[in-house]
Amino acid sequence: MSIIKVKFFARIREEMGRAEDQVEFKPGLKVSDIWNRASGDDEMPEAMLVAVNMEHVKGDPELKEGDEVAFFPPVTGG
Amino acid sequence: MSIIKVKFFARIREEMGRAEDQVEFKPGLKVSDIWNRASGDDEMPEAMLVAVNMEHVKGDPELKEGDEVAFFPPVTGG
Amino acid sequence: MRVELRPAPFDAVAEVGDYRAAGGSPGKSGATSIFIGTMRDFNEGEEVGAMTLEHYPGMTEKHLKEICEHAAGQWAVHDILLLHRTGDIEVGEDIVLVATWAAHRGDAIDATRFIIEDLKHRAPFWKKETVSDGERWVDRNTSGYSAAD
Amino acid sequence: MRVELRPAPFDAVAEVGDYRAAGGSPGKSGATSIFIGTMRDFNEGEEVGAMTLEHYPGMTEKHLKEICEHAAGQWAVHDILLLHRTGDIEVGEDIVLVATWAAHRGDAIDATRFIIEDLKHRAPFWKKETVSDGERWVDRNTSGYSAAD
Numbered sequence: 001m002s003i004i005k006v007k008f009f010a011r012i013r014e015e016m017g018r019a020e021d022q023v024e025f026k027p028g029l030k031v032s033d034i035w036n037r038a039s040g041d042d043e044m045p046e047a048m049l050v051a052v053n054m055e056h057v058k059g060d061p062e063l064k065e066g067d068e069v070a071f072f073p074p075v076t077g078g
Numbered sequence: 079m080s081i082i083k084v085k086f087f088a089r090i091r092e093e094m095g096r097a098e099d100q101v102e103f104k105p106g107l108k109v110s111d112i113w114n115r116a117s118g119d120d121e122m123p124e125a126m127l128v129a130v131n132m133e134h135v136k137g138d139p140e141l142k143e144g145d146e147v148a149f150f151p152p153v154t155g156g
Numbered sequence: 157m158r159v160e161l162r163p164a165p166f167d168a169v170a171e172v173g174d175y176r177a178a179g180g181s182p183g184k185s186g187a188t189s190i191f192i193g194t195m196r197d198f199n200e201g202e203e204v205g206a207m208t209l210e211h212y213p214g215m216t217e218k219h220l221k222e223i224c225e226h227a228a229g230q231w232a233v234h235d236i237l238l239l240h241r242t243g244d245i246e247v248g249e250d251i252v253l254v255a256t257w258a259a260h261r262g263d264a265i266d267a268t269r270f271i272i273e274d275l276k277h278r279a280p281f282w283k284k285e286t287v288s289d290g291e292r293w294v295d296r297n298t299s300g301y302s303a304a305d
Numbered sequence: 306m307r308v309e310l311r312p313a314p315f316d317a318v319a320e321v322g323d324y325r326a327a328g329g330s331p332g333k334s335g336a337t338s339i340f341i342g343t344m345r346d347f348n349e350g351e352e353v354g355a356m357t358l359e360h361y362p363g364m365t366e367k368h369l370k371e372i373c374e375h376a377a378g379q380w381a382v383h384d385i386l387l388l389h390r391t392g393d394i395e396v397g398e399d400i401v402l403v404a405t406w407a408a409h410r411g412d413a414i415d416a417t418r419f420i421i422e423d424l425k426h427r428a429p430f431w432k433k434e435t436v437s438d439g440e441r442w443v444d445r446n447t448s449g450y451s452a453a454d
Contacts, residue, residue, distance in 0.1 A: 010210050010282035011293045051280075054215035070212060076294040077281030088359050088431035089442045129429075132364035148361060154443040155430030168337075169322040176318065183346030183396040188317075190339035191410065197332030198408075232451035247332040259345065261425075262449035265418055272410060300411030302381035 002065045006034055009072035012048065025065050032060045034069050047074055080143045084112055087150035090126065103143050110138045112147050125152055157228070159220045159238045161211065165246075166239060168192040168253035175237050175255070185234050185257035189264035191272045193252040195245050199294070205286045207245045212280040216240075223274045227256070230270070231263040238271065240281070276300070306377070308369045308387045310360065314395075315388060317341040317402035324386050324404070334383050334406035338413035340421045342401040344394050348443070354435045356394045361429040365389075372423045376405070379419070380412040387420065389430070425449070 006021035013019050021038055023029075031052070035044050044050070050057050051070040063069065084099035091097050099116055101107075109130070113122050122128070128135050129148040141147065158175065172190060197204055224236045237255040245251060254271045258264035283294040307324065321339060346353055373385045386404040394400060403420045407413035432443040 007212070009212055009280070010284070013210075051212075051215060054212070054218055070215070072212070072280065073282065073293070074296065075278060075280050076283045076296060077275055077277075077279035085361070087361055087429075088433070091359075129361075129364060132361070132367055148364070150361070150429065151431065151442070152445065153427060153429050154432045154445065155424055155426075155428040167322075169318060169325065173316075173318040173322065183344070186343055186345035188339075188341040188343065190337075190341070191414065192337040192339070193410065194335055194337065195332070196335035196408065258451070259347075260449050260451050261340065261342065261421060263451055265340065265414075265421075265449075269414055272414075276410075300409050300414075302407070302409050302412055 004029065004034065004063055004066075005068045006038060007068065007070040008038075009070065011073045012071050025063070025067075029063045030060050031057065031063065031069060034063070035071065038071075044071075048072070049074060082107065082112065082141055082144075083146045084116060085146065085148040086116075087148065089151045090149050103141070103145075107141045108138050109135065109141065109147060112141070113149065116149075122149075126150070127152060157224055157236045159217065159224055159236075160240075161217060161220075162239055162241050163243045165249050166241070166253075168194075168239065168250040171239060171253060172237065172255050176257075179235070179257075185259060185264075187258045187261040187264040188255065189258075189261070189268040190253070190255045191268050192250055193272070195247050195249045195251055197247045199285060202285075202287045205247065207286065208284045209242050209245060209251070210282045210284070211242050216242075216280045219279050220275070223271050223279070226274075227267040227270050231256075231258065231267040232260070233258045233263055233267045236267070236271070240275075240279075242281075273300075306373055306385045308366065308373055308385075310366060310369075310389055310391050312390075312392045314398050315390070315402075317343075317388065317399040320388055320402060321386065321404050325406075328384070328406075334408060334413075336407045336410040336413040337404065338407075338410070338417040339402070339404045340417050341399055342421070344396050344398045344400055346396045348434060351434075351436045353396070355396065356435065357433045358391050358394060358400070359431045359433065360391050365391075365429045368428050369424070372420050372428070375423075376416040376419050380405075380407065380416040381409070382407045382412055382416045385416070385420070387424075389424075389428075391430075422449075 002025040004023045008016045080103040082101045086094045233256045235257040239253040241251045256264045256267040382405045384406040388402040390400045405413045405416040
């Protein structure tokens with residue numbers, strides 16, 4: 001079974017109550033589908049950032065087998 | 079006898095062949111008089127800088143008893 | 157170029173000393189520009205006792221390397237050292253070190269400033285502060301000037 | 306605030322380390338900005354073997370203090386350390402150290418940059434370089450960027 005690894009960081013990790021999910025891959029799966037399944041929410045929070053395979057993404061791209069998706073709040077680094 | 083201490087730095091010190099002069103003070107003495115006496119030149123080189131009592135001066139101010147006058151090229155510090 | 161995350165306390169000044177002592181050509185770089193970010197006891201109007209800095213293992217390192225490569229492409233710098241703390245940080249501990257070496261001061265200073273600004277606004281780090289009534293996530297960075305307090 | 310001329314070689318990085326180790330309130334200054342100028346082996350298209358840095362005893366110290374006080378008046382900095390070599394300087398030796406401490410990075414970085422630029426253009430120092438065919442006075446400073454070479 002091919003999976004998508006899902007990660008949550010910072011405030012979003014705390015709100016989800018976990019740091020990681022594993023989701024079964026299906027053709028046509030999008031970032032918003034992952035978020036809906038994980039959170040039960042229809043919409044992604046406006047301020048939330050999304051990375052696929054450690055690259056920031058905008059919009060709602062389709063995923064490929066083996067992708068890693070991460071959800072996190074705006075960064076406050078340095 | 080009250081004197082004016084005169085100092086030369088860098089290229090100008092080398093051209094003058096000395097680092098310091100002592101000049102007798104007279105009322106009305108100006109920076110250009112000091113330069114003329116020290117160098118034998120009528121005019122001060124355009125690029126030369128002048129300090130009186132360690133403050134940069136412009137033009138040709140009159141001097142007071144006990145003043146220290148310094149002549150030096152543009153700085154190349156740091 | 158060296159880019160590292162540090163889970164334990166480090167002395168940013170000593171790290172620069174070690175790095176330049178190990179460096180090859182001391183006569184090449186006339187200019188060294190260094191920025192050190194240190195854990196303050198005060199932020200956005202409140203006393204802060206400690207901080208936890210969360211990161212995204214893998215993505216954070218990748219991002220920091222990209223920042224440095226971008227800076228090296230934009231300015232004539234010879235070398236870059238970037239160290240960044242993670243985890244639980246006490247007041248007075250160093251959080252970030254950016255050091256750049258160049259022939260000329262403008263290149264070094266601009267590159268260091270670029271790296272620290274990018275890092276503040278785009279690198280995947282999240283700060284959680286311990287204040288008098290518990291913990292709080294920091295939602296945004298300051299502008300970098302005292303008027304922003 | 307410490308402003309000093311140094312007639313003998315000094316290690317700029319070690320000096321920052323000592324100064325901050327002796328400092329009082331580590332939690333106050335979140336930002337440290339440091340610039341180090343080091344003797345290069347190359348200037349204005351020629352190899353340089355050594356340099357003599359002449360100064361005006363009394364006026365030079367006064368000027369450096371005024372630069373620092375001006376910077377402290379213009380930006381919210383907590384402390385400034387400024388060391389400057391004089392005399393005969395070999396390749397690889399540190400010439401100048403500017404370090405500023407502030408609550409915020411913008412204030413520290415701007416103050417350090419202001420001090421080093423003023424010092425390059427206005428402080429009473431004169432450089433004489435030893436090149437292959439003898440000695441030469443340096444008539445002007447570079448712009449600070451590699452394009453100026």
